[in-house]
Amino acid sequence: MSRIAKYPVQLPKGVETTINPDQIIVKGPLGTLSQALTGDVKVELEDGKLSFAVANDSRHAKAMSGTVRALVANMVTGVSTGFERKLNLVGVGFRAQAQGTALKLQLGFSHDIVHEVPEGIKVECPTPTEIVVKGANKQVVGQVAAEIRAYREPEPYKGKGVRYSDETVILKEAKKK
Known part of the structure; x- marks a missing residue:
């Protein structure tokens, strides 16, 4: 698994997220952003933190876990501070x-x-x-x-x-x- 994907993304106040099987939607004071998800990464929300895990053991899934985590972290930053x-x-x-x-x-x-x-x-x-x-x-x-x-x-x-x-x-x- 990617080293960056091990760190959860903290959701600041005023930011809400909706996790669907095919996409994740992040809403905040500055707007709404969405990111398409594949079946390679599992995203879970618990205690105001988004955690990312590899769904299967393929090399592509391991790489995508860090990529998806970075994209979602940028989305959270974007809708909160811009x-x-x-x-x-x-x-x-x-x-x-x-x-x-x-x-x-x-x-x-x-x-x-x-x-x-x-x-x-x-x-x-x-x-x-x-x-x-x-x-x-x-x-x-x-x-x-x-x-x-x-x-x-x-x-x-x-x-x-x-x-x-x-x-x-x-x-x-x-x-x-």
Whole structure:
């Protein structure tokens, strides 16, 4: 069995879970998330803790026990506190503006880029060069941030582009005459 699957997931106050044979549903103050289950992992709820056990002795079941535990732990964290990803715009004239369910980006192209934000994700722009992506689903938050970053990735000579706030861009030295 996976070593991570040995540790139970503690449910904080305000978080409820429903375990069905084919899926697990987690409800909290920030929303509802569900994860499909296979017959390889047994999930049990007792005393406000979710425990995970291998249903059969196959190698796949042992691997999936840790994977399912990590996914459910992220779901519990997401519906209770949520996830966020911060992006910075580096470059002259690079700006972002949140407009309802869309994000308007000016990234040095001849046109503005309008990125539609999926349901359940909230995008904020505290300053014109900062973007904060928030949501309950960790995978979707990361995917939206990666899509925004893909419009103009940081280039290696001046570092201009969209980058994560914790990302370091190693700059190359310019060609010398």
